[in-house]
Amino acid sequence: MSLAGKVALVTGAGQGVGRAIALRLARDGADIALVDINSQKIEQVAAEVVALGRKATTFVADVSKLDQVTASVEHAESHLGGFDIMVNNAGIVQIAALLEVKPEEVDRVLNINVQGVIWGIQAAGKKLKALNKRGKIINACSIAGHEGFALLGVYSATKFAVRALTQSAAKELASFGITVNSYCPGVVGTDMWVEIDKRMAEITGAPVGATYKQYVDGIALGRAETPDDVAGFVSYLAGPDADYMTGQSPMIDGGLVYR
Template sequence: MTATRTFAIVTGAGQGIGKAIALRLARDGFDICVNDLEINSGTVKNVVEEIQALGQKAVSAYGDVSKLPQVEAIVESSVNQLGPLDVMVANAGIAHVQWAMDAKEPDLQRLFEVNFYGVVYSDQVAARQFIKQGSGGKIINAASVVSFRPFAMIPIYSATKAAVRSLTQSLATELAKHKITVNAYAPGVVDSSMWETIDRGMSEINGLPKGENFQKTKSEITLGRTSVPEDVAKMVSFLASSDSDYVTGQTMLVDGGIAFS
């Protein structure tokens, strides 16, 4: 990194993949705004302290990314504290296990509000900040392997992530003239709290013991193992760095080969 301080916002960074991304970008030299819901303030505080221990500045910004005014407040408060924004990582997301035929309006609404609207709002507000600054920037969205290959029992979740992949391509075209790149990362099966939720939901449907659905996926992964959040963080590190300056509109798989197995 150059001597100029660089600053990234990571949404949903209190745990799991978001936490790993925040810590990796801090090691790369970024100051970090750690966003999550206020109910997760305990874990957010820990992440902020870990980043500060690495010698980088870190602030917390609580808010629900599915609410545009709250996203605007997150960006405004963090820019006021950390300076010009360089990278927005729209990582926050939720999962819900059910068959498509069983999905009710509240299920559909909340999944799309967080996983898609939350990305749209994060991208919009970050892009406006980049344009205001006049220095370009990088937007990095959370897609998933299911944006390429939908998984059984999480069809609506899969659809939200396919929407993120499409949005990423569209915004890359729209924002290129402002020197803003837009890319996404697509994790596979990650040992995280989200996959614990998915595994538990699948077990309720197919009757397999808890943990069995997670372990069963190993046979479908070309590299023979499930991933950890740090595997995903490495890809985000690349997308946030100058090494990716000529990369835009891409959704980068970090799935160990499950998409083509």
């Protein structure tokens, strides 16, 4: 229960990795503010958090909107009695050749994956400073933030941006005792990878499932990643054992990309 007495806000908490992170932090003792654009999904996860014996509150927000992200942080503090940990997990994938990508597609993925992290850092940083707390800000990056992948060029660019934002925020907030780190998963068996595989099949003509298998076959540990694999690492970043770590974006991918 290394997070006992802490309040954590998780964006994109309605499913997949976000849900797993919320539940893991709850198991570790934190009360959880669940933020997502889908109200029904976060209410279901909130019930799971409560079943673990922790407090939960929900807030519907579009993370690309600064006012909504700021409101979600205020909601977390007012409903759970504090604020300690921000997990900027929400994100979307975009699959297209760079020669074919459309302006509206670029805008959407940049707004959510990059602006969403900026607004999360800003809202959480201001709140932690106001509370005079040595808190944690944790951002969703990816192996695609360490290596650009074909047909994932714009998505990869957003994740490279998250690494830069993480480093810059860590330097700006260190004097306030606020650490900023990212987590970089690989091939996680979630709906996002179902979408990646489907779109890859449409673009390349490969059978559905072939792209997913190709990537999984390249993982040294011999299996796809689970949301719980990611959540365990985020729990470390959120906990006291990571107090001396900031500005870092480590990969947790089972041995797929090496840097």
